[in-house]
Amino acid sequence: xxxxxxxxxxxxxxxxxxxxxxxxxxxxxxxxxxxxxxxxxxxxxxxxxxxxxxxxxxxxxxxxxxxxxxxxxxxxxxxxxxxxxxxxxxxxxxxxxxxxxxxxxxxxxxxxxxxxxxxxxxxxxxxxxxxxxxxxxxxxxxxxxxxxxxxxxxxxxxxxxxxxxxxxxxxxxxxxxxxxxxxxxxxxxxxxxxxxxxxxxxxxxxxxxxxxxxxxxxxxxxxxxxxxxxxxxxxxxxxxxxxxxxxxxxxxxxxxxxx
Numbered sequence: 472x473x474x475x476x477x478x479x480x481x482x483x484x485x486x487x488x489x490x491x492x493x494x495x496x497x498x499x500x501x502x503x504x505x506x507x508x509x510x511x512x513x514x515x516x517x518x519x520x521x522x523x524x525x526x527x528x529x530x531x532x533x534x535x536x537x538x539x540x541x542x543x544x545x546x547x548x549x550x551x552x553x554x555x556x557x558x559x560x561x562x563x564x565x566x567x568x569x570x571x572x573x574x575x576x577x578x579x580x581x582x583x584x585x586x587x588x589x590x591x592x593x594x595x596x597x598x599x600x601x602x603x604x605x606x607x608x609x610x611x612x613x614x615x616x617x618x619x620x621x622x623x624x625x626x627x628x629x630x631x632x633x634x635x636x637x638x639x640x641x642x643x644x645x646x647x648x649x650x651x652x653x654x655x656x657x658x659x660x661x662x663x664x665x666x667x668x669x670x671x672x673x674x675x676x677x678x679x680x681x682x683x684x685x686x687x688x689x690x691x692x693x694x695x696x697x698x699x700x701x702x703x704x705x706x707x708x709x710x711x712x713x714x715x716x717x718x719x720x721x722x723x724x725x726x727x728x729x730x
Contacts, residue, residue, distance in 0.1 A: 472729055474670045475611055475722075476661070476694070477642075478679030479622035479629065481701045482719075484636050485599045488702075490539050493594035497569065497587040505576040514572035514587075518542060521564055527553045534648040535623025535655060535684065542568065543592035548627035549649055557625070565592070598636040603720045608641055610723055617668045618642040621660055621677070623684065625649040644668050655681075656688030665692075678722060682710035697722060 480486035494515060498507040522528065522538030530553035531537070536544075542565050546558035569591075570584040611618060620642050622629050629647045633639035644667040648654030651663055665672050672693035679685025680701045687710040689696040698712035699719060706715065714725050 472616070472674060472676055472695070472726060474617040474619060474665070474668050474675040475726070476619045476621050476664060476675055476677045476689075478655075478677075478681065478685050479620055479632060479638070480624075481680040482678060482685075482699055483600060483604050483620070483638060484632060485601065489595060489597050489599065493543075493591045496594040497591040498572075500583065500587050500590055501573065501578065504578050504580075505573060510572050510576065513575050514568050515539075517571045518564075518568045521568060525564065526560065527557050533654055534625070534652070536625050536628075536649065540624060540628055541565075542588070543595045544625055544628040545631075546625060546627060548630065549625060551649070551652065554625060554649065596631075596635075598632045600636055600638070601719065603718050607719050607722060611726075612641075616726075617644075617670065619644040619646070619664045619668055619675075621646045621655065621664045623648040623654045655679075655684040656691065658688060658692035661689055661692035661694060665694075676713075676726070678719070680704065682707035682712070686710040686712045697725070 477483050494511040495507065498510040501507065501510055518538040522541055541561055544561065546554050546561060565588040566584050569587040570581065573580060573584055608618065620638065624647060626647055626649045633645060639645060644664055646660055646664040646667065648660060651660060653659045661677060662672060665675055676695040676697060677685055677689030678697040678699060680699045682698055686696045686698050696712040697714045697716065700715060700717050
């Protein structure tokens with residue numbers, strides 16, 4: 472095995488826990504005017520509904536860009552017409568999500584909805600590594616493995632995550648679905664990063680938290696796969712990985728056992 476490829480969100484950096492915290496921080500702005508837990512839950516449901524019905528839903532599904540990410544992405548990088556369209560559409564989407572969540576509890580306050588949208592975006596710009604990531608990457612580099620990150624999403628947001636977390640400087644190659652117009656689980660994105668690293672698919676292992684994207688796509692491209700079971704996600708028997716683990720500390724012993 473010559474190369475280790477990682478998913479980014481919920482594999483190397485925290486994603487869902489930070490989103491929940493940002494929703495709570497935004498909801499808290501309503502004070503005593505609305506129940507904050509109900510407000511956050513409604514905003515999340517409304518975001519998913521509007522995102523699925525929005526004009527760029529098909530493009531976002533293809534590259535794996537989510538409703539939650541649409542609440543704070545800037546869309547200031549990339550030439551795809553859909554990204555340019557999202558740049559115009561997303562600001563209204565963000566405010567409408569909170570406006571509807573407030574209205575569900577009888578609160579009609581556009582200024583508050585705008586403040587909540589801004590608070591969410593600011594609170595969500597935290598890109599924290601899982602604690603086992605630093606020692607693992609150091610150990611893999613020491614042993615001569617090539618390292619790559621293959622991630623779904625729009626260019627500006629994924630590049631921001633990589634830069635702020637410092638991960639961009641610690642790997643040999645990065646492929647972002649929004650930059651190549653091909654997202655996981657399409658085997659093409661895995662083959663793309665293998666070519667970038669100069670390895671054949673059978674010389675690489677894909678590590679990620681999403682069985683349907685990381686494991687299924689990696690297997691289809693001819694890679695070994697590792698499923699990291701973050702946040703109590705249930706096992707998906709349709710997409711069995713070569714290794715299943717609850718955190719990344721099990722990866723290096725498994726690689727060494729492969730020889």
